Amino acid sequence: MKLEVSDQTATIELAPSLDIFVAEELLALFVDADNRSLDLNINAGGVEKASTACLQIIHSAAVSCIEADRTFQIAEASDALVTAFKDLGLYSKITMRS
Amino acid sequence: MSTNDFDLDQFKATYFEECAELLIDAETRLADLQHSPENVDAEDLNAIFRVVHSVKGGAGAFSFDQLVGFAHIYEALLDRMRQGEIQITEDIVTLLLSANDILTNLIQAAQNDITVPEEDFIDVKNKLNLLAFDQPVNSSTEEGETETTISEEKSTKKYIISFNPKPELLQHANEPLLLVREMKALGELTTIVNTDRLPSIQKIISDEAYFSWVFELVSDCSLTDVEEVFEFVTEDCDLDIKIEDETQKPEDVSSQPTSAPPIEDNSTKTLETTKKQAVEAMQAPTIPTPATVGKPTPTGNSQASQRVSSIRVELDRVDRLVNMVGELVITQAMLRQQVDNLPPELAAFMAKGFEDLGMHTREIQESVMAVRMQPVKSVFARIPRLVRELASKLGKKVELETSGEHTEVDKTVIEQLSDPLTHMIRNSLDHGIEETPEDRKKAGKPELATVTLSAEHRSGRIHIIVTDDGRGINRERVRAKAIEKGIINVDENLSDEAIDDLIFSPGFSTAEEVTDVSGRGVGMDVVRRNISNLGGRISVQSTPGKGTKFIMSLPLTLAVLDGMVVAIGKEKFIISLTAIIESLRPAKTELHNLSNGAEVVSLRGEYIRLVRLHRLFNIPGAQKDPSQALVVVVEIEGGKQVGILVDELLGQQQVVIKSLEENYDPVDGISAATILGNGMVALILDVDGLDAMARQASHKQNTDDEIDNQPDLLTTDTDEEKSTTTNQLANSRPEDQEALTNKATEEKTQRYEVME
CATH class of the missing domain: 3.30.70.60 (Ribosomal protein S6/Translation elongation factor EF1B)
Incomplete structure (x- = not known):
């Protein structure tokens, strides 16, 4: 996973396995984007596995971003990621948009 | 599995590994219970309960329903036992042992992705259920319905x-x-x-x-x-x-x-949290929670890491590491050899560096090998159970004593150890121990027979010794059986040790009838072959009326070997250092030819068979005169010695063992191969195999020369010498006499194997 910046928007392509072992790496990317006050565009099409640790970080990044009046988008969310959001009860806190 | 499912498969291997360890623990503790059911340590029961509970928990995560169902009942009984609701008796312990067996089978079945037929364990399941829930399981109950026995209503x-x-x-x-x-x-x-x-x-x-x-x-x-x-x-x-x-x-x-409702538009999903929704x-x-969780501690990570004292690593990774370290050893040896070609001033400079490199390489190798070392406890843990069941089946009273369970040996060796050890224990109980306790009393022994199983490190090898205090080997019967089966000739005169050794002959059994314990005529020969394949040896020592001792000697590892590089002609071979006793250059007067074609060297009053490698392997340019060459005295099976004739010793070297069977084909007299510092392949000698080859060769020569009927055993240069050596031979160790007189027996045995 890496951060690609273009026009004040950071794009992060999530790893297929979002297990607890990649949580630190994911957090570092979000902190970096936050430090640079970037909007966030997350490409989640390749996510096959998710963990609570990573979903906490994604959720916190989203809230931090939006509270700072920046945009946070998750594009192409895979079924695995959506199901994980649902299972943890976070589905009600996000909005799907086509 | 859909991509939505969390992939549990990655954890299955770990679960099964944990199960294996847990079952060993349960088995050990059950053996303790069995030993003294009247004086049970509560911790043993708790530990067995925890084992079954853990197995069940993991099985539930992987949906191994059959395993969960059985473990649940087993666990329930253990729970009642540890609560003191059910008294521990010998019968209960027997039932627990059976339950443990079934649990093991169900775990194996889950591992192999198969289902065990319910009727295979319904009896035990019913007994467990009766004790755990006061009611048996209906044999027609479908899988997964066992939970219905739990007294809880199935209402929503x-x-x-x-x-x-x-x-x-x-x-x-x-x-x-x-x-x-x-x-x-x-x-x-x-x-x-x-x-x-x-x-x-x-x-x-x-x-x-x-x-x-x-x-x-x-x-x-x-x-x-x-x-x-x-x-x-x-x-x-x-x-x-x-x-x-x-x-x-x-x-x-x-x-x-x-x-929840499906995503509104799955085809073009975009997930957005807007500011409003986020707020x-x-x-x-706030959801009411029963307790307040304290503030996260910033030191949480370090505390967690401090608790980790071990990690689980896939064996493949360790094997790869071992292989790479092996290659490192070879490369280091190659580099060291290159130093010899450098100018002296540079060579001296490099030498110190290579010394350090060699030391570090050695340390790395030993550390990596230590990772693969495991205590033999995992194999020993199964033996008490085996002894108990066999003793019960055979109507004998037997006590097992074990020692050295914590002796460590390479995992590969451990994996191969179980079958030979089981054979040896079966043999001891079935053939070694007297038929009945009364027979023992008549022989002046306690009714309770003792079988001892021990392990120890000795001379860079592991020795596993099985001893019984039974009747010893009935040599007359063994000899008669060997004659009956055509393994030996009726007129062959065998020493006691040679007769004892016949039990390792293929197809040999003195059992009057075939039972499910032993007597099928396969067993001890397979044991010897298996051990031999591991680079080990097995020997037997028996005293009539007193008992029998089997000694199994195995290498500690199958990956590396400390060897002596020897030269014969232009060829180089490796002899395992653990086998070498000494090397010497014999005087001409110490060399003798036997009438049967064998050559021996006299060493401090004993005669040692000489093995001419150049002759066995047809190596040109070798030193043929032993008094001009070197004799490397090595120990072979049964503690015997042979002398291997080599041109010179080139030096000691740790070598990485490369299997000849896997990379080429088996070769008589060669146990494996290695790569030397110069990149050339050198063969590692199988000293036991060489001895057998030398015996065959001398026999062939003997037959060719038709000198079997010569009255004198030894032919020397002078009559005086002949007299001296004959007397010495008479006083020499029985093994040496046997070597001279009993080769025909072994050749018969070898012929038998070929026919098999």
Whole structure:
């Protein structure tokens, strides 16, 4: 996973396995984007596995971003990621948009 | 598995490895229970309970329903036993042992993805059920329905589960997602999350748990089933489970069924959290939780890492490491050899560096090999059970004593050890121990026979010794049987040791009838072959009326070997250092030819067979005169010695063993190969095989020369010498005399093997 910046928007392509072992790496990317006050565009099409640790970080990044009046988008969310959001009860806190 | 499912397969291997370790522990503790059922250590029962509980827990996660069902009943009985509700008797312990067997089989079946027919274990299951729940299982019960015996009604209930993880929950390898999915499997689940504790992205710690949940589960499952979902996280969370009637349903507008409506447009999914929704999310109603979780401690990570004292590593990774270290050793040897070609001033400079490199390489290699070392306890743990069952089957009273269980040996050796050891124990109990306790009393021995199993390190090898205090080998019977089976000729005169050794002949058995314990005529020859394939040796020592001792000597590792590089002609061979006793250059007067074609060298009054490698392997340019060459005296099977004739010793070297069978084909007299510093392949000598080859060669020569009927055993230069050596031979060790007189027996045996 890496951060690609273009026009004040950071794009992060999530790893297929979002297990607890990649949580630190994911957090570092979000902190970096936050430090640079970037909007966030997350490409989640390749996510096959998710963990609570990573979903906490994604959720916190989203809230931090939006509270700072920046945009946070998750594009192409895979079924695995959506199901994980649902299972943890976070589905009600996000909005799907086509 | 769909991509939505959390991939559990990656954890299965670990689960089965853990099961194997747990079962060994259970087996050991059951053996303790069996030993003294009247004086049971409560911790043993608790430990066995924990084993079964853990097996069940893991099985549940992987949906091994058959295993879960059986483990549940087994666990329930153990629970009643540790509560003191059921008294521990010999019969109960026997039942537990059977249950443990079935548990093992069910784990193996789960591993192989097969189902064990219910009728295979219904008897034991019924007995367990009767004791655990006071009712048997109906034999026609379908798989998975065993839980119906638990006295809980199957009515639909709503459970309200408050689950408030402690910050360290994730650090302890717990995953709330898995818990949610387990609950979803039980019924209809509604999940309400509380994100109040979630810090901003700048303050969050990646592996701390911040969310808490209230779950509503509508299911006909039992409270126990729900509790079991959380059984491995209870120490890492505050948990409260209530049934709807007993609690007030929490109201939460944000609550969302997990089987929630589908995504509005799956074809072009875009997930966005807008500011408004995020603020709403942050302001979501607080879910009441039974306890307050303390503030996350910034030192959580370091505390977690301090607790980790071991990690589980796939064997493949260790093997790769071992192989790479092996290659490193070879490369280092090559580099060292290159130094010889450098100018002296550079060579001296490099020498110190290579000395350090060599030392470090050696340390790395020893450290890596130590990773593969395991105590033989895992093999020994199964033996008490085997002895008990065999003794019961044979109507004998036998006590097993073990020692040296913590002696370590390479994992590969351990894996190959089980079968030979089982054969040896079976043999000791079936043939070694007297038929009945009365027979023992008549022989002036205690009724209770003793079989001793011990392990120890000796001379860079592991010795595993099985001793019994039985009747010893009945040599007359063995000899008669060997004649009957054509293994030896009727007129052959064998020493006691040679007769004892006949039990390792293929197809040999003195059992009058075939039983399921032994007597099929396969066993000890297979034991010897298996041990030999491992680079080991087995010998037997027996005293009539007193007992028998089997000594199994195995290398500590099959990956590296400390060897002596020897030269014969232009060829180089490796002899294992652990086999070498000494090397010498014999005087001409110490060399003798026997009438049967064999050559021996006299060493401090004993005669040692000489093995001419150049002759066996047809190597040109070798030194043929032993008095001009060197004789390397090595120890072979049964503690005997032979002298290998070589041109010179080139030096000691640790070599990496490369299997000849895997990379080429088996070769007589060669156990494996290695790569030397110059990149050339050198063969590692199988000293036992060489001895057998030399015997065959001398016999062939003997037959060719037709000198079998010569009256004198030795032919020397002068009559005086002949007289001296004949006397010495008469006084020499029985093994040497046997070597001279009994080769025909062994050749018969070898012919038999070929026919087989």
